[in-house]
Amino acid sequence: MLIIYAVAALGLLGLLFGIFLALAARFFAVDTDPMVEAVKDELPGANCGACGYAGCSSFAEAVVSGEAKTNGCIPGGDETAKAIAELLGREVSSSAQPVATVFCIGDCFKTEDKFIYDGVTDCEVAGNFIGGFKVCGYGCLGLGNCVEACLFDAIKIGEHGLPVVDVEKCTGCGLCAKACPRTIIKMLPKGENGHLVLCNSHDRGKTVSKACEVGCIACKACVKVCPEEAIVMEDNLAVIDLEKCTDCGKCVEKCPPGTIFRRNAIPTEEQALAYAAEKATESA
Amino acid sequence: MEKLLSIIFIYIFVENFVLQRFFGICPFLGVSRKMETAIGMSMAVVFVMTMATLVTWLLYTFVLVPFNLTYLQIVTFILVIASLVQLVEIVLRKISPTLYQGLGIFLPLITTNCAVMAVALLAVRQEFSFLESVVFAIAASIGFSLALIIMAGIRERLELAEMPDVLQGSAVTLITAGILSLAFLGFKGMLTL
Numbered sequence: 001m002l003i004i005y006a007v008a009a010l011g012l013l014g015l016l017f018g019i020f021l022a023l024a025a026r027f028f029a030v031d032t033d034p035m036v037e038a039v040k041d042e043l044p045g046a047n048c049g050a051c052g053y054a055g056c057s058s059f060a061e062a063v064v065s066g067e068a069k070t071n072g073c074i075p076g077g078d079e080t081a082k083a084i085a086e087l088l089g090r091e092v093s094s095s096a097q098p099v100a101t102v103f104c105i106g107d108c109f110k111t112e113d114k115f116i117y118d119g120v121t122d123c124e125v126a127g128n129f130i131g132g133f134k135v136c137g138y139g140c141l142g143l144g145n146c147v148e149a150c151l152f153d154a155i156k157i158g159e160h161g162l163p164v165v166d167v168e169k170c171t172g173c174g175l176c177a178k179a180c181p182r183t184i185i186k187m188l189p190k191g192e193n194g195h196l197v198l199c200n201s202h203d204r205g206k207t208v209s210k211a212c213e214v215g216c217i218a219c220k221a222c223v224k225v226c227p228e229e230a231i232v233m234e235d236n237l238a239v240i241d242l243e244k245c246t247d248c249g250k251c252v253e254k255c256p257p258g259t260i261f262r263r264n265a266i267p268t269e270e271q272a273l274a275y276a277a278e279k280a281t282e283s284a
Numbered sequence: 285m286e287k288l289l290s291i292i293f294i295y296i297f298v299e300n301f302v303l304q305r306f307f308g309i310c311p312f313l314g315v316s317r318k319m320e321t322a323i324g325m326s327m328a329v330v331f332v333m334t335m336a337t338l339v340t341w342l343l344y345t346f347v348l349v350p351f352n353l354t355y356l357q358i359v360t361f362i363l364v365i366a367s368l369v370q371l372v373e374i375v376l377r378k379i380s381p382t383l384y385q386g387l388g389i390f391l392p393l394i395t396t397n398c399a400v401m402a403v404a405l406l407a408v409r410q411e412f413s414f415l416e417s418v419v420f421a422i423a424a425s426i427g428f429s430l431a432l433i434i435m436a437g438i439r440e441r442l443e444l445a446e447m448p449d450v451l452q453g454s455a456v457t458l459i460t461a462g463i464l465s466l467a468f469l470g471f472k473g474m475l476t477l
Contacts, residue, residue: 002352009353013343013360017367024371028378120444 050173075171098172098187104140107160109276110213135211138201149179160272192264194242222251295423302431303468308399322436326429337421340404
């Protein structure tokens with residue numbers, strides 16, 4: 001008899017709760033567009049926010065409602081844009097995928113430190129402490145806020161103390177650029193063409209040359225030599241307009257500290273380490 | 285009145301559910317990494333714990349006791365808590381999508397939070413009255429929140445601290461939890477029911 005009571009009581013309770021929940025689900029049903037789910041499945045799902053929406057699901061909603069473009073997902077690139085466009089029956093618009101570029105080549109062998117920093121491993125904190133431990137107040141501190149920010153494991157701090165971007169892995173979401181307190185990382189359209197002044201310092205020439213072997217000293221030699229007038233001085237720093245640059249390479253020859261590089265020849269970690277080894281044998 | 289006040293004090297500090305009774309250690313360690321999520325989880329737990337105790341107490345007193353089925357309490361309470369969490373999720377999704385998104389995965393996770401079960405079971409075992417049970421549930425959940433929020437605050441600071449490799453991550457978290465628990469031991473014996 002006891003077992004019947006027990007089974008009946010539990011069964012009844014379960015049934016009651018079940019019915020109640022079913023009613024509640026019907027009553028409080030939320031209409032979700034199946035298309036939103038389908039679009040969401042096509043997205044990388046990293047929730048990086050590069051599209052300008054809160055996450056992948058809110059971007060999916062925006063695309064379906066027509067508010068966002070099909071190529072709005074930057075990490076997804078062309079493939080995702082194509083897939084979404086096919087799903088929604090819209091035209092494919094290709095996206096120019098940007099890539100993170102580090103505008104500082106003052107690695108720890110070419111720059112001077114003001115003092116030994118032994119604090120929190122965070123660029124922002126270190127940069128706010130007496131203007132950072134590097135003599136250059138604009139250069140990369142190499143503590144890796146950008147590395148922390150990257151969701152795709154595409155950036156790391158090399159042994160020379162500067163961030164190294166893995167172009168293959170970089171999706172162009174721009175999280176590292178946002179994370180850099182000194183705005184050293186900039187997002188540029190992917191490609192090998194065009195020259196860049198790899199310096200971020202707006203200090204006067206004399207100050208720069210004391211702080212860094214390879215910083216832009218604002219001598220204007222490149223501005224004078226450029227046949228396309230693609231280089232302008234902005235607040236003691238030469239800036240090259242990538243649209244106008246024809247890759248003639250004249251500025252590279254003229255630059256006294258050697259700050260200008262073609263985009264496919266940006267100094268690598270290995271080069272920096274080789275330079276350090278050379279310097280060490282020289283001083284010995 | 286005096287009993288209610290002492291229940292509140294006892295179950296927030298003296299018999300803190302996480303730090304003295306060691307219930308709900310999983311969410312305590314799992315969601316205490318960020319203050320934001322810790323507060324979200326705390327809010328959800330306060331709500332579910334109070335609601336669950338309310339329903340289970342009524343069920344126990346008016347169904348299980350009259351039919352002599354008190355040995356079924358664990359099974360029934362599980363049923364109640366699971367359906368309640370489900371209900372909260374459905375309702376919340378409709379009424380406040382923002383809060384629903386904010387709580388995210390923590391809402392369903394509460395189903396498996398043993399602290400919720402413990403409150404329901406202890407309320408009937410201690411033979412609390414209806415009002416006392418509800419106050420007990422609120423106090424216990426506030427105690428849970430207190431522990432979670434203190435832990436989140438400490439862990440946010442620990443993130444920035446440099447420490448030896450062996451201590452990093454869960455090691456230092458467990459040590460912190462132990463020290464916190466020791467600190468709460470100081471309340472022991474201040475009040476008893």
